[in-house]
Amino acid sequence: MKSLRTTVAALAVLAASASAAFAQEITLRSSDTHPDGYPTVEAVKHVGELVKERTDGRITIEVFHSAQLGEEKDTIEQTQFGVIDMNRVSLGPFNNLIPETAVVSLPYIFRDAEHMHRVMDGPIGDEILAAFEPHGLIGLAFYDSGARSFYNSEKPIESVEDLEGMKFRVMQSDVFVDMVDALGGDATPMPYGEVYSAIETGVIDGAENNPPSYQTSGHAEVAGYYSLDEHLIVPEVLVMSKTRWDQLSPEDQEVIRQAAQDSVSVQRELWAEAEKAALEEVIANGAQVNEIDKQPFIDAMAPVYEKYANTPELQDLVERIQAVE
Structure with missing residues (x-):
């Protein structure tokens, strides 16, 4: 009888230990290059709020904004290795790694932001999210980053000829380099954090980005000509380290995935407000904006x-994107 009581007690201890382990609190670290308050930063914070609520506080997400954990290229590698748990990044840096992301990063592949939303919210978007997994990442959701346009310190860009010989910073992506080259410019891949000083010192003439980034980065202070050619509407993506993902239960994985999807509408609303406010502010501060x-x-x-689009599969992807009404 004593032996039975001892066994029961031991089993109770084991059960309690297992329960405690199951209920262990988890903190996920998420990276973003943009400053606090930026729409993508606030969207990932919203993911954290939803996850915390839906797991009764057991899982929290700590968002490191302003490139605190490094520039995008470095943080992507850290996320693949599981050093960083989550990451909000542009699709541009993935172009050389995941061919499908290069297609949706092609200039003028989307007619406008609404077209991009319809494409990325549907089967094509799901297909591209799935393409991250073989590379050690779990694609969770796509965010809006508006339309990217050229800005510089020299003159308004009004025609293709105006770009001839001008040096423009681009993301570290071959697609972006070839786009500028095709327009007659000189593409200079460079980390985002180095752009301000490079324009200020004349190393480059300008860069290309969306209005909120142009404004929040301070680039409008050193490159006062913003020309709305809107050459790229590149979605941004929220990814998670597959290493970390695989450590979670299927139930927790579903909570995180759903929270990410639920944050998309919030991010888009914040984005629309930020884009309008950014253009108004840079114009008020003296920037020249032209169509x-x-x-x-x-x-x-x-x-x-x-x-x-150099394979039948990628050509088919281009055609399917363009066919979305």
């Missing part, structure tokens, strides 16, 4: 499409 006839820019992209 452009986009068709000559679109026509110049033919060799870029030939290079990157």
Whole structure:
């Protein structure tokens, strides 16, 4: 009888230990290059709020903004290795790694932001999210980053000819380099954090980005000409380390995935507000913003499409994207 009581007590201790382990609190570290308050930063914070609520406080997400954990290229590698748990990044740096991301990073692949939303919210978006897993990442959701346009310290860009010989910073992506080359410019891959000083010192003439990034980075202070050619509407993606993901229960995985999806509408609303406010602010502070006839820019992209939609599968992806109404 004593032996039975001892066994029961031991089993109770083991059960309690297992229960405690199961209920162990988890803190996930998430990286973003943008400053606090930026729409993507606030969206991932919202993911954290949802996850915390849906796990009764057991799982929390700590968001490290302002490139505290490094620039995008470095944080992608750290996320693949499980050093960083989650990461919000542009698709640009993935272009050389995941061919499908290069297609949705092609200039003028999307007619407008609404077209991009319809594509990325559907089967094509799911297909591209799944393409991250073989590379040690779990794709969770796509965020809006608006349309990217050229800005510089020299003059308004009103035609393709105006870019001839000008040096523009681009993300570390071959697609971006070839896009600028096709327009006659000189593409200079460079980390985002180095752009301000590079423009200020004349190392480059300008860069290209969306209005909120142009404003929050301070680039409008040193490059006062913003030309709305809107050459790229590149989605941003929230990913998680597969190493960390595989340590979670299927139930926790589903909570995180659903919270990420639920944050998309919040991010888009914040984005629309930020984009409008950013343009108003840079104009009020003296930046010159001009419209452009986009068709000559679109026509110049033919060799870029030939290079990157270079397999039947990728050509089919281009056609399916363009067919989405």
